[in-house]
Amino acid sequence: MKDFQLDFPETSTEAWRNQIIKELKDNASKIEFSDKIEEISLDITLPANADFDASNNNPTNDWKASAFIDVNNEKTANELALNCLNQGYNELIFSFKLSKIDWEILLKDVLVEFIHTRLHIKNIDQLNSFLNSSFASKIQYFSFEVDPLVSNFEELETALKPLTTNRVVSINGFECQQIGASTWQEIGVVLSTAHELLNRGFIPNQLSLSIGIGNNYFLEIAKVRALRYLWNQITTAYNSENSVEIVAHSGWTNKSLKDQHTNLLRQTTETMSAAAGGSDSIVVHPYDQKATVGSSAFAYRMAANISNLLKEESYFDKVQDPLKGSRIIENLTQIISEKAWNYFLELDQFKSLSSSEKIAKIKSDISSKRAEREQLFKEKQIKLIGINLFNTENPNAQEWKKDLSYLEIPYLIFEEIDVNL
Numbered sequence: 001m002k003d004f005q006l007d008f009p010e011t012s013t014e015a016w017r018n019q020i021i022k023e024l025k026d027n028a029s030k031i032e033f034s035d036k037i038e039e040i041s042l043d044i045t046l047p048a049n050a051d052f053d054a055s056n057n058n059p060t061n062d063w064k065a066s067a068f069i070d071v072n073n074e075k076t077a078n079e080l081a082l083n084c085l086n087q088g089y090n091e092l093i094f095s096f097k098l099s100k101i102d103w104e105i106l107l108k109d110v111l112v113e114f115i116h117t118r119l120h121i122k123n124i125d126q127l128n129s130f131l132n133s134s135f136a137s138k139i140q141y142f143s144f145e146v147d148p149l150v151s152n153f154e155e156l157e158t159a160l161k162p163l164t165t166n167r168v169v170s171i172n173g174f175e176c177q178q179i180g181a182s183t184w185q186e187i188g189v190v191l192s193t194a195h196e197l198l199n200r201g202f203i204p205n206q207l208s209l210s211i212g213i214g215n216n217y218f219l220e221i222a223k224v225r226a227l228r229y230l231w232n233q234i235t236t237a238y239n240s241e242n243s244v245e246i247v248a249h250s251g252w253t254n255k256s257l258k259d260q261h262t263n264l265l266r267q268t269t270e271t272m273s274a275a276a277g278g279s280d281s282i283v284v285h286p287y288d289q290k291a292t293v294g295s296s297a298f299a300y301r302m303a304a305n306i307s308n309l310l311k312e313e314s315y316f317d318k319v320q321d322p323l324k325g326s327r328i329i330e331n332l333t334q335i336i337s338e339k340a341w342n343y344f345l346e347l348d349q350f351k352s353l354s355s356s357e358k359i360a361k362i363k364s365d366i367s368s369k370r371a372e373r374e375q376l377f378k379e380k381q382i383k384l385i386g387i388n389l390f391n392t393e394n395p396n397a398q399e400w401k402k403d404l405s406y407l408e409i410p411y412l413i414f415e416e417i418d419v420n421l
Contacts, residue, residue, distance in 0.1 A: 063282050148197065177211065187226060246279050
C-alpha cells in the first residue's frame with residue numbers, strides 16, 4: 001500500500017477555461033476580474049507567469065493577535081489590557097493621548113516577557129519617559145511605533161537610531177488605506193518611506209510595515225504578498241538581511257455603527273485575507289473603536305474571537321503562504337507589485353522623507369482614488385449590507401467621531417457619506 005500512487009492528468013488552459021464558462025452559465029463575463037479603483041483587469045483562467053516568493057522566516061503561518069488600546073487613563077487601559085490578554089490576544093498596542101505616562105500603572109501585572117508590546121509614540125517626551133522607566137531594562141520585549149510622515153520625526157530620530165535590536169519606526173500604510181488609497185498606492189507610500197529610512201541610516205530590523213486590509217478578499221491577499229516580495233527586493237539590493245514585519249489592520253471604512261453585527265462578517269474575511277497573505281501581526285480593531293462613546297467590551301471580545309477561531313478551528317496558522325501557485329493570486333500579486341513599484345519610483349524621485357512636494361503628491365493621488373470610491377458608493381456600485389443596502393434606521397446607533405484624519409484627509413467611512421448629495 002505504501003507504493004500507492006494517484007496520477008492527476010494535466011488539464012490544458014483551454015479546457016479549464018471552457019469548464020469555468022460552462023459552470024458560470026449566464027454569468028460568463030465574470031471570467032474577467034475587473035476593478036476600476038485598482039485599474040486592474042484580469043482573465044482569471046490565465047496561467048501565472050511566475051510564483052512570487054512571499055514566504056517569511058516563520059515556519060508556519062502563525063500571527064500575533066494584537067489588541068489596540070487608546071490610553072486616556074493608565075488604570076483603565078491597564079484593566080483593558082489584562083482583560084484582552086485573558087481573551088486570547090498575545091500582543092498589545094498602546095496609543096497615547098497623554099503627554100505624561102505612568103508606566104508602572106499602565107503595565108501593572110502585564111508579563112511583558114511573555115508577550116510583545118508596541119508603544120505608539122508621538123513625541124520625544126513619551127519616548128524619554130519610557131527609556132527612563134524601570135521597563136527600559138526589558139526593552140527587548142517592546143517595539144516603538146513612530147510614524148515618520150506625521151510625527152516630529154527629526155526630534156525622535158536621533159534617539160531611535162541606536163536602538164538596533166528593536167522595531168522603532170512604523171511606516172503607516174494602514175491610515176493611507178483608511179483615507180481611500182488603492183492597494184498599490186498604499187504599498188508605494190510604504191516602500192518609499194521605508195527606502196528613505198534606509199538611506200538615513202536605519203536598518204531593516206528597525207522597521208515595521210503597517211497596512212490596512214479591506215473587503216476585496218483576493219486583492220488584499222495579493223497586496224500582503226506583493227509588499228513582502230518588493231521589500232525583500234529592496235533589502236537584497238542593499239545587501240541587508242531580508243527582515244520584514246508586516247502588521248495588518250482591519251479598520252472602519254466599511255463598518256457600521258447602525259447594523260453592528262454585519263461588521264463581524266467583514267472583520268472575519270479581512271482577517272482571513274491578512275492571514276492567508278502572511279501577515280506577522282493582525283490588528284482587528286473593534287468596529288466601534290472610533291465611535292464617540294468608545295469601544296464596548298463585546299466588540300473587543302468579538303475581535304479577539306476572530307483570530308482565535310481562525311487558528312483553533314480553521315487552522316489558518318498552519319501552512320506558510322497557503323495560496324502560493326494559485327493562478328489568480330499569483331497574477332494579482334504580479335500586477336499589484338508592478339503598479340506599486342512604478343508608484344514607488346514616482347515618489348522616490350523626491351529624495352526626501354516628507355518634503356512638501358512629496359506629501360502634496362501623495363495627498364492628491366489618494367484624494368483622487370477616494371473621490372472615485374465615494375462616487376461608486378453613491379451609485380451603489382459599492383454595495384454594503386446595512387450601510388447602503390438593506391439598511392434600517394436604528395435610533396440607538398452610535399455616532400462616528402468627527403476628528404478622524406490622516407495627512408489632513410478625513411477617514412473614508414462609507415456610513416458617513418450622504419448618498420443624497
